[in-house]
Amino acid sequence: MGSHVETDTKGRKTAINACLEPCAIERGMRIIGGKWTGSIIFHLKDGPVRFNDLARMLGGASKKMIDQRLKELEARQMVVRKVINDRPVAVTYELTDFGRSALKILDDLRVWSDEHDIK
Amino acid sequence: MGSHVETDTKGRKTAINACLEPCAIERGMRIIGGKWTGSIIFHLKDGPVRFNDLARMLGGASKKMIDQRLKELEARQMVVRKVINDRPVAVTYELTDFGRSALKILDDLRVWSDEHDIK
């Protein structure tokens, strides 16, 4: 992302290294920046959590949301879904190593939000 | 966010410390996680940039988007708008100390995206 703007002899300007495609920051944001995504990852940090327990912890999010986000995270291999019991169905969600690799950023963000009193 | 779920003697479950309101991670995300917001902040890291130069660097974003995001950031005191010239109009945008305080998180995110080859 060393982009800057250059002016030629005729005064015309052109961007050098423009972000025509979403650059790394954008791409990253689209993964951990979805609504509730960061919170979900963070709530899994201490180990496997069952679906409904997660839903209870994230009181503000609907099951649909949580389900959607978990599927995205599973597709990205950040989370693993494990059926721990048939009859009655029991499922847990757990972070992969890749999933855990995002925790530092999320925790820094949490600290930053707290420090700067973001409402 | 030390939320967890407890089961009472009758098997009923209740979430302790549930995130009824968006917790710190959510709140932070809503500020630096908007589309293009992170990229804009990052492009301002080396000093003041003019509006159209920013638009050129962020080739994928429309002026309306950039304008909107800059206004949000200005309202949050993360960016300062400075008119450096009337006739012809010239304006620059610059990070405040608060704005700069987000750079570390954004750079970590950039590195993380690159390392994990996020598409």
Added chain:
DNA sequence: TCAATTAGTATACTTTTGGTAACCTACAAA
């Protein structure tokens, strides 16, 4: 004169997202 620059605004439009609520199978307790 024509084209391009400055920093936006205005308008219209499409797409995506988010949220509610109902419904599903299967099991268990009162």
Added chain:
DNA sequence: TTTGTAGGTTACCAAAAGTATACTAATTGA
């Protein structure tokens, strides 16, 4: 039998987000 648990799915609607295009006014350079 009714209620509750589990882990979702489905349909629908409203609102937000994003895109596209045109337009402003003043200035400069060819």
